[in-house]
Amino acid sequence: MTTHSKRRTVAKLLAPLVAFGLVAAACGSDDDSSDSGADTTEASGSETSEAPGSASTDAAVPDGPTIRLRGQDFSEAITIAEVYGQYLEAQGFDVEILTPAGFRTEALDGIQNGDLDLIIDYIGGTQAALAPDAPPSADPEEIVAVIRPAVEEIGGVLLDYSPAVDGDAFVVRGDSEATTISDVAGLDYVLGASSQCPERPQCLIGLEDPEIYGITFADFVTLEFGPLLGEALSSNEVDAVIWNTTAPQITDQGFKVLEDDQGLFPAQNIAPIVSTAVLDAYGPALAGPLDDLSALITTDDLLAWNTQTDIELRESDAVATEWLESKGLI
Amino acid sequence: MVVARPGQTAVPRDIGFFEWFFDADTWTGNGGIIESLIDTVVLCAAATAVAALIAVPIAAVLAHYRKAQVASTWLVSLSRAVPTFAIAALLVPWSLRRGWGFEPWPIFIALFLLAVVPIYLNTYVAIRQVPEGSVDAARALGYGESSVLGRIEFAMGASLILAGIRVAAIQVVATEPIRAFLGGDGLGRYVRDGFGQNNTTLVVGGIILIGGLAAITGLLFVLLERLVLPTGVRRLVRQQGERQP
Numbered sequence: 001m002t003t004h005s006k007r008r009t010v011a012k013l014l015a016p017l018v019a020f021g022l023v024a025a026a027c028g029s030d031d032d033s034s035d036s037g038a039d040t041t042e043a044s045g046s047e048t049s050e051a052p053g054s055a056s057t058d059a060a061v062p063d064g065p066t067i068r069l070r071g072q073d074f075s076e077a078i079t080i081a082e083v084y085g086q087y088l089e090a091q092g093f094d095v096e097i098l099t100p101a102g103f104r105t106e107a108l109d110g111i112q113n114g115d116l117d118l119i120i121d122y123i124g125g126t127q128a129a130l131a132p133d134a135p136p137s138a139d140p141e142e143i144v145a146v147i148r149p150a151v152e153e154i155g156g157v158l159l160d161y162s163p164a165v166d167g168d169a170f171v172v173r174g175d176s177e178a179t180t181i182s183d184v185a186g187l188d189y190v191l192g193a194s195s196q197c198p199e200r201p202q203c204l205i206g207l208e209d210p211e212i213y214g215i216t217f218a219d220f221v222t223l224e225f226g227p228l229l230g231e232a233l234s235s236n237e238v239d240a241v242i243w244n245t246t247a248p249q250i251t252d253q254g255f256k257v258l259e260d261d262q263g264l265f266p267a268q269n270i271a272p273i274v275s276t277a278v279l280d281a282y283g284p285a286l287a288g289p290l291d292d293l294s295a296l297i298t299t300d301d302l303l304a305w306n307t308q309t310d311i312e313l314r315e316s317d318a319v320a321t322e323w324l325e326s327k328g329l330i
Numbered sequence: 331m332v333v334a335r336p337g338q339t340a341v342p343r344d345i346g347f348f349e350w351f352f353d354a355d356t357w358t359g360n361g362g363i364i365e366s367l368i369d370t371v372v373l374c375a376a377a378t379a380v381a382a383l384i385a386v387p388i389a390a391v392l393a394h395y396r397k398a399q400v401a402s403t404w405l406v407s408l409s410r411a412v413p414t415f416a417i418a419a420l421l422v423p424w425s426l427r428r429g430w431g432f433e434p435w436p437i438f439i440a441l442f443l444l445a446v447v448p449i450y451l452n453t454y455v456a457i458r459q460v461p462e463g464s465v466d467a468a469r470a471l472g473y474g475e476s477s478v479l480g481r482i483e484f485a486m487g488a489s490l491i492l493a494g495i496r497v498a499a500i501q502v503v504a505t506e507p508i509r510a511f512l513g514g515d516g517l518g519r520y521v522r523d524g525f526g527q528n529n530t531t532l533v534v535g536g537i538i539l540i541g542g543l544a545a546i547t548g549l550l551f552v553l554l555e556r557l558v559l560p561t562g563v564r565r566l567v568r569q570q571g572e573r574q575p
Contacts, residue, residue: 192513194526195522195523195525195526195527196526196527199527221432221513222510222513222515222519222522222523222526223513224511224522224526227423228422228423228512228513231422231423231426231427232426232432232513234426235426235427235429235431236429237426237431237432237513
């Protein structure tokens, strides 16, 4: 009898451990990743590489090593990786789009140890990872000046950043009287944000700093990133959340993003990072088309992609193909 | 005005565990260990107590009349397969839309469902395994059905019933920290903040606090079993234990 109940106790004590494993895996994500099924999609472009469709570059198929790229494991990054990967395939490059995995750390590690040849990251995030001591900036040029040498140190080259931005957003309900973050100062709001926010100068510390915003919040609620932020906001549990600018729920649920009038949030333009080895092998034949593509992507495109993947639950590779076709790029 | 903000916000990453743990500020104030501990203990006690109050009578009566034997073992065991975190996470949007907030209902219901299973199963088995002879003897002495259940079966099964509640309480304490990931606080906040801020000291601290509380909970129930069990029944339990190794 005693042995029986003891064995049962052990089995049950393991259950919360498993639950915690799930939590730990879930809370690491920046977004709810709806597609994990976006496996290697080499089919879409490779057969058409001889086709006369690729008008923008020379007819000659570039010769060089396979370009391996992998999206970070949340839906926006997966779609971005598909867009860059399918575009390069259509240009005649030999591309392998790996199954999305990991986040920024894993992506940068991939460049450093040679597992990956192309990643697309957000420049403010890249700076936080590679040059954490440098002051963050709302000006992308300043950030690029800091991270370009840091990226070179890990064996990569930072290409031109895109006008598309997915940065921090101070989000309130649509009926809020505030239009800028400064307006929140007298409103006694309850703020909801991730557990990183209270210790980050670009988040709660900066919002409360009298030299920057000097806001006094009525309370702070720790909320993990994702749809819970929207639920908490619409049910009046919190009055403001720190979200990202391209979260499709913001417009979907009638919220609004307040203007960062003091320039607290760092610039988060997307920018490709290519491994030095692959860039040396191809030269401008690779960098040119990538820069052309980056220049074409806008913040509205990111938002539209996220709406399709997260709200309409479409697959990232299909969304990427459709966008590239609509722009006449493939 | 003092800003209400989560405690432990500025815990440096390189702080040693002991340095953190024995700092007075770690324990007091908004989000300190004492406040978090009270949050956790209150919720766990409530969930376990409500589960026991509901599950013990139902299981006892069903077992006494030998009803729902298949359903008891199969259905209730099956409910263990549903992860508590998933239940709580599903209930959070539901609770928010009704204006009930993050707490306490989603996490309370999830923990209640977690606790009901071992309490129900143990109670059912406890009543079921009371020797037929004892029950027949009681009936021969003129005991009615409610007296047989209340005075014979309940007393002889008390040890197993309490063991079920103990198992449930330990499970609840070990699982309750998920509330920190669903808009709540409690001791799980150290694990959550530690993961979020990449601060191992906080994660380790949270694990030690939660594990410690679970260990103390188990110990308290062992003491409780000693206090409430009649001496005769305790001797009986010991003998039964010797007979079936």
